[in-house]
Amino acid sequence: MSQQFKIELDSVRDEARIAYFSMEIALHPAMPTYSGGLGILAGDMIRAAADRELPMVAVTLLHRKGYFYQRLDSGGMQTEDSVEWVVEDFLQEFPQRAAVSIENRTVHLRAWRYEVRGCTGGIVPVYLLDSDLAENAEWDRSLTHWLYGGDQHYRLCQEVVLGMGGVSMLRALGHHGIERFHMNEGHASLLPIALLDEQAERAGHDRVTQEDVEVVRRHCVFTTHTPVPAGHDRFPSELINQVLGRVETEAMKEVLLWDDYLNMTYLALNLSHYVNGVAKKHAEVLRQMFAQYRIDSITNGVHATTWTSPPFQALFDQHVPGWREDNFTLRYVLGIPPQEVWQAHDQAKRQLIDHVNRVTNVGMDAQDLTIGFARRDATYKRGDLIFRDIERLKAISAGVGRFQIIYAGKAHPQDQQGKELIQRIYQARDALRGYVKIAYLPNYDWPLAQLMTAGVDIWLNTPQPPLEASGTSGMKAALNGVPSLSILDGWWIEGCIEGVTGWAIGELPTSVSFEEERSARDAAALYDKLEQVVVPLFYHDRERFIDVMRHTIALNGSFFNTQRMVLQYVTKAYIH
Ligand SMILES: *Cc1c(COP(=O)(O)O)cnc(C)c1O
Secondary structure, eight states: OOOHHHHHHHHHHOOEEEEEEEOOOOOOOTOOOOHHHHHHHHHHHHHHHTTTTTTTEEEEEOEEEOEEEEEEOTTTEEEEEOOOGGGGGEEEEEEEEEEETTTTTEEEEEEEEEEEEEEOOEEEEEEEOOOOOOOHHHHTTTTOOOOOOOOOHHHHHHHIIIIIIIIHHHHTTTOOOOOOEEESSSSGGHHHHHHHHHHHHHHSSSSSSSHHHHHHTTEEEEEEEOOOOGGGOOOEEEHHHHHHHHTTTTHHHHHTTTSSEEHHHHHHHHHEEEEESSSSSHHHHHHHHHTTSOEEEEEBOHHHHHHHHHHHHHHHHHSSTTTTTTTTGGGGGGSHHHHHHHHHHHHHHHHHHHHHHHHHOOOTTTTSSSEEEEEOGGGGGGGTTSOOOHHHHHHHHHTOOOOOEEEOOOOTTTHHHHHHHHHEEEEEHHHTTSSSEEEEEEEEEEHHHHHHHHHOEEHEEEEEEEEOOOOOHHHHHHHHTTTTTEETTTTEEEEHOTTTTTTEOOOOSOOOOHHHHHHHHHHHHHHHIIIIIIIHHHHHHHHHEEEEEEEOOOIITTTEEEEEEEEHHIIIHHHH
């Protein structure tokens, strides 16, 4: 089986062998079809698959109204608008139709196609499913409108559209040779149910059997991104029965072992032959949580060409030709003269500082040490950790060297605590006025992430371990020579070589400690590292600082990219 698959990988370019399913995919900076890290990762994965000319197709939902557009008032209070975008400007409609059954209604689906083109011309087509058709009931027409909008019922229906509708659409489009179905996170877990139906029918069974499960499992791959049990989607059995609306669910219950709740992670775990977490540490945490499964790890990456700023692209083109096709060659960045690295960085930094000053009127100085922090405002990410001791911060900035901080990030519309976190950052900004300049840029998205990860001097990350499954924005920064100053969690456990690729905040945690105690300790470690190492190095030993920048690119940019990641998926998950 794997031998045959390998030959096909080499020889067949037009017939897809791998189908990648994700609830969100960031395909174009102006298409609001993603909410954050998961969607960016999916897009970066597909961009790398296109670079490698893999025979892949991808399936997602259209999200006609996007995730949301973030507005922040003068106190940092977030409100959300839906995003208007012109679908036809980006996508091509297909005449084929597919359908799924939801609550015994037929929901018709159409697909829009987006082509992701790789650096050597390879193409991965992406199909965006759309239920907004005149022949559907009014409510069903809204099912592909909002990413992560609505209640549990709406979400489950969306997951039916993605998983089961996706398979139905692939068949309608003529994709019959797919050998691997990859579920990116549990939102796609209903996909194997559609495959089970197909398999049972093919085998002439009138209900799904254990044998069918074995067959389907060989074709499925599952990547989970969540390190906490609460992060895993689950739906009550009655809701599942209501939505799937079919008698065989009882029979499937036996086969799939669910009781009062259907946990989407368990469903995918049960029905996949290969399962992975997104960093080594994450896989360890998963193995404790799901002890009865074999769980591997493939550490996340980012798409190097997408996340390298224009000044660094020009620098790499000049010194490391071929880096776009082969990101491993970024190791040769170690040979680029330091002043050229600094010049490229200075250009990227000025772009960001100009943007910040235009948007916020904070009056940042491009000479000052600039720290960046941008991610979803969830409390475990502790965006306000650095503000635990305002007086200490003032003292470091006044006594050791001036620094300024640029923030961005959205809170999920239903996450009240996340919204309060933004307001606390605004309060800290006011409390630090005259000492540390702080800017909060609204509506964190792909273009803003490009500007920020390239334009700051230090990328800060302070999650509460072990809750950061991987984290990817520090990898984007690394490609631009921006070292991370971060808690040892997720990818940074693998990426941090102290003083060489960046700096750790505190020690590697050996046990889970009480949250409040841990935060006090982590904040103190952060202040110490800033005061004693990072700020002095930036102002008093620029040469060594630039050497850290070069190592950040050479050691981390060359490795934490999706070209390496996708190769690992091929060898570990797709050809076996
Ligand atoms: C990269 C990215 C993220 C994810 O960053 P993490 O460090 O993984 O939290 C979220 N949102 C946007 C817009 C991004 O570009």
